[in-house]
Amino acid sequence: MDLSLDQRYLDFRDEVRSFIAANRGHAPPAVTFRDRVKPGPAEFAWQARLIEAGYAARTIPREYGGFGAEPDMLEQSIIAEEFSAAGVQGGLQGIGIIMLVPTLLEVGTPEQKARYIPKAITGEEWWCQGYSEPGSGSDLASLRTRGVLEGDEWVINGQKIWTSGAHYAQMMFCLVRTEPDAPKHRGISYLLIPMNTPGVTVSPLKTMTGRSEFNQVFFDDVRIPATNIVAGRGEGWKVANVTLKHERGGLGDPAKSIARFEGLLKLMKRETVDGSRAIDDPLLADRLMQLEAKVLALKFNNMRVLTADLEGNDPGLARLVTKYYGTVLNHEIDALAIDAMGELGVLYEDGEYLRDEGAWQAWYMHDLGLIIGGGSTNIQRNIIAERGLDLPREPKAVIPPQGMGGGTASGGRG
Ligand SMILES: Cc1cc2nc3c(=O)[nH]c(=O)nc-3n(C[C@H](O)[C@H](O)[C@H](O)COP(=O)(O)OP(=O)(O)OC[C@H]3O[C@@H](n4cnc5c(N)ncnc54)[C@H](O)[C@@H]3O)c2cc1C
Numbered sequence: 001m002d003l004s005l006d007q008r009y010l011d012f013r014d015e016v017r018s019f020i021a022a023n024r025g026h027a028p029p030a031v032t033f034r035d036r037v038k039p040g041p042a043e044f045a046w047q048a049r050l051i052e053a054g055y056a057a058r059t060i061p062r063e064y065g066g067f068g069a070e071p072d073m074l075e076q077s078i079i080a081e082e083f084s085a086a087g088v089q090g091g092l093q094g095i096g097i098i099m100l101v102p103t104l105l106e107v108g109t110p111e112q113k114a115r116y117i118p119k120a121i122t123g124e125e126w127w128c129q130g131y132s133e134p135g136s137g138s139d140l141a142s143l144r145t146r147g148v149l150e151g152d153e154w155v156i157n158g159q160k161i162w163t164s165g166a167h168y169a170q171m172m173f174c175l176v177r178t179e180p181d182a183p184k185h186r187g188i189s190y191l192l193i194p195m196n197t198p199g200v201t202v203s204p205l206k207t208m209t210g211r212s213e214f215n216q217v218f219f220d221d222v223r224i225p226a227t228n229i230v231a232g233r234g235e236g237w238k239v240a241n242v243t244l245k246h247e248r249g250g251l252g253d254p255a256k257s258i259a260r261f262e263g264l265l266k267l268m269k270r271e272t273v274d275g276s277r278a279i280d281d282p283l284l285a286d287r288l289m290q291l292e293a294k295v296l297a298l299k300f301n302n303m304r305v306l307t308a309d310l311e312g313n314d315p316g317l318a319r320l321v322t323k324y325y326g327t328v329l330n331h332e333i334d335a336l337a338i339d340a341m342g343e344l345g346v347l348y349e350d351g352e353y354l355r356d357e358g359a360w361q362a363w364y365m366h367d368l369g370l371i372i373g374g375g376s377t378n379i380q381r382n383i384i385a386e387r388g389l390d391l392p393r394e395p396k397a398v399i400p401p402q403g404m405g406g407g408t409a410s411g412g413r414g
Helices: 007-026 041-053 073-086 095-107 110-122 236-251 254-270 282-310 317-340 342-346 356-372 377-388
Strands: 127-130 146-150 153-161 171-177 188-194 200-206 212-225
Touching: 007 041, 007 073, 041 110, 073 254, 073 282, 095 110, 095 127, 095 171, 095 236, 146 171, 153 171, 153 188, 171 236, 188 212, 188 236, 236 317, 254 282, 254 317, 254 356, 282 317, 317 342, 317 356, 317 377, 342 356
Parallel strands: 127 171
Antiparallel strands: 146 153, 153 212, 171 188, 200 212
């Protein structure tokens, strides 16, 4: 396979580089992990500039506020690589942009696309994902939050948990059981809930980073219009799987691993342990090279996914690998950075010896969460083995029924 760029793409790369050189003064300052919260006016203004130039929302149709380019995987990877290499923030990466927008483009009504996509891509409306519930994470289809149609409104009661960003989101896409008598996968609907609706209560939860990143969300007689449903009643599981496809791609995004690896490389050239540079330590250098090979493998695997998508084929195993491989890889990169800092690696709170404002230590803890979020690594491995490699299914543990959703552990988040 010839991976060199032809002239057209070399020209495109030059265009991207010129844009970055001319506009980087407008980019928001690099945020450290610690202050990475809800994006503000600087990020929104930068996003608007990127959309106008075609470096964010590139393939979103113009009628929905995007740039309207034809999908081209090489252009997408050139954009990601050039922004990452220049150390300049690319477009916004919220849950709405990564997951909801492609879902609506695939299965939303024209009205839903027109109403929600423009505000999602500019960041004006921030989204959160209401899937998991206490007791319904891996076995997501056992979820119990209830939606009952009363006249022209859904009335929702129940609870979600681990809802990232719900404390500042304006909207939630949410899985709700609307057909209690149907088999569990067919009783779920995909509803769009404004977070300021009376009866929605958000209660933040702290992760081990010490920050509140996700939440519990309670619904107490929450009423939303009957039209806030994507696809039909009972079709929520199918819609959820469209969203999950994009969530996994986003969670294993190679551009992120490439940027993280480049940061690691700089750190290992800079930091010294017992007087010699970390990169000159044979054991650390050996780990570094292994990680470089893995980063390249992730990048090329992603090209397989994008190529198959563009050709209208199912990338099969390649897509399943992305989330699993990318999230585990990021955690390994963070771990090497911490080891390369020697005794300074254990620092976390502010102090004069803290490196990169404690970002590596925070990422190490945060990335562990991403290995679980969006479907845990164990579940991903099972899916890869069973659906990708056609290996025999794991024996199922028989669990005594506990109301709805009891039965067998099915590893449904997949
Ligand atoms: C940082 C973070 C952010 C998140 N953000 C969101 C969000 O925004 N919205 C949302 O809806 N959810 C979110 N989640 C929740 C996430 O999707 C769930 O944590 C995940 O699906 C696992 O579910 P669980 O926590 O209930 O664990 P469980 O399903 O209880 O699993 C516990 C352990 O058992 C293993 N296990 C379970 N079943 C099987 C099986 N059949 N075979 C083998 N092993 C099995 C799992 O791998 C895991 O190790 C987030 C989670 C994290 C950590």
